[in-house]
Amino acid sequence: MTLPAPTLETDRLRLRPFEDSDASALFSLHSNARVMRYWDAPPWRETTRAAQFIATCRQIAESGTGTRLAVERRADGSFIGWCALVRWNAEYRSASMGYCFDDATWGRGYATEAGRALLQWGFCTLALNRVQAETDTRNVASARVLEKLGFLHEGTLREDCVVDGEVSDSWVFGLIRRDWESLSDPRMT
Numbered sequence: 806m807t808l809p810a811p812t813l814e815t816d817r818l819r820l821r822p823f824e825d826s827d828a829s830a831l832f833s834l835h836s837n838a839r840v841m842r843y844w845d846a847p848p849w850r851e852t853t854r855a856a857q858f859i860a861t862c863r864q865i866a867e868s869g870t871g872t873r874l875a876v877e878r879r880a881d882g883s884f885i886g887w888c889a890l891v892r893w894n895a896e897y898r899s900a901s902m903g904y905c906f907d908d909a910t911w912g913r914g915y916a917t918e919a920g921r922a923l924l925q926w927g928f929c930t931l932a933l934n935r936v937q938a939e940t941d942t943r944n945v946a947s948a949r950v951l952e953k954l955g956f957l958h959e960g961t962l963r964e965d966c967v968v969d970g971e972v973s974d975s976w977v978f979g980l981i982r983r984d985w986e987s988l989s990d991p992r993m994t
Contacts, residue, residue, distance in 0.1 A: 808893065810862070810872045811930070813922045820874040820888065820919055823862045827875050828855035830884035839908045843941035843973070845966045865891060871900060876919045885910045888919045890927050890936070898934035900927060904950075916950045924954060924985060934982045941966070942974040955988045956980045 810822035823831075832855040834840055841848040849855070862873040871891035877884050886906030893900040902923065906916050927933045938956060940947040948958070956978035965975040 808866050808869045808872055810866050810874060811926055813874070813926055814879065815918050815922050817879055818885075818915065818919055818922070819877050819879050820922055821877070822866075823859045823873065823875045823887070825856070825859060827884055828852070828859060831855040831858060831875075831887075834884075834886060834905060834907055837908060840905065843944035843947070844905075845968060847969050869893070869895075874923065876906070876915070885915060886919075888916075888923050890923060890931070890933075893931060893933075895931075898932055900931070900933055900936055902927075902936050902938045911946065916947075917953045920950065920954050924980070925989070928982055928985050936980045938978045938980075939965075939975045940978070942976050948976060948978070951978045954980065955984055957984070 811820075812822070813820040832849060832852050835849040835854065835858070838848050865871045865873060871889060871893045873887055873889040873891070875884055876886045876888060886904065888902070888904040890900040890902055902920065904916050904920060924936060927936060936956075938951050939962070940951065942961065952958075957980070958976055959979045960977045962975040962977060964972050966973050
């Protein structure tokens with residue numbers, strides 16, 4: 806079953822399917838050592854990785870297992886990162902969320918804004934019951950984004966990743982539908 810990638814808009818952002826023309830900006834993002842510091846893979850060195858990533862985005866949608874969306878600022882159309890709901894399981898009504906943003910945009914609320922839009926789509930359109938996310942335990946800023954979105958810390962995966970010889974732990978976060986609905990309910994604010 807194909808899962809068409811949506812186009813979502815917020816006050817400041819547009820989340821949209823990846824295009825081939827995003828390859829240069831995507832490579833710039835993923836080749837940045839600062840951005841990739843807490844990632845589960847080293848920075849890209851080959852420009853062909855961007856085209857492979859975009860092709861994988863299309864494969865994920867075609868296989869019906871999720872969606873990865875490019876994130877751009879509405880004001881100027883600049884590509885600033887991406888966010889995703891992957892490992893979608895219609896039977897369990899679950900998915901995993903991920904995101905990656907250019908370091909020049911950090912601290913401006915873009916990841917939270919994009920994440921909120923994607924979660925709204927996931928809970929409403931995909932009828933999700935649970936979304937899981939993981940972050941390196943040293944990446945406190947990413948953990949804060951997840952907490953702002955309503956995720957709860959559920960555990961730690963010890964020595965979960967080894968990247969370039971460096972071992973790291975990951976925190977697991979979860980967000981369930983009833984918690985999302987209580988956060989989204991205007992009567993609760």
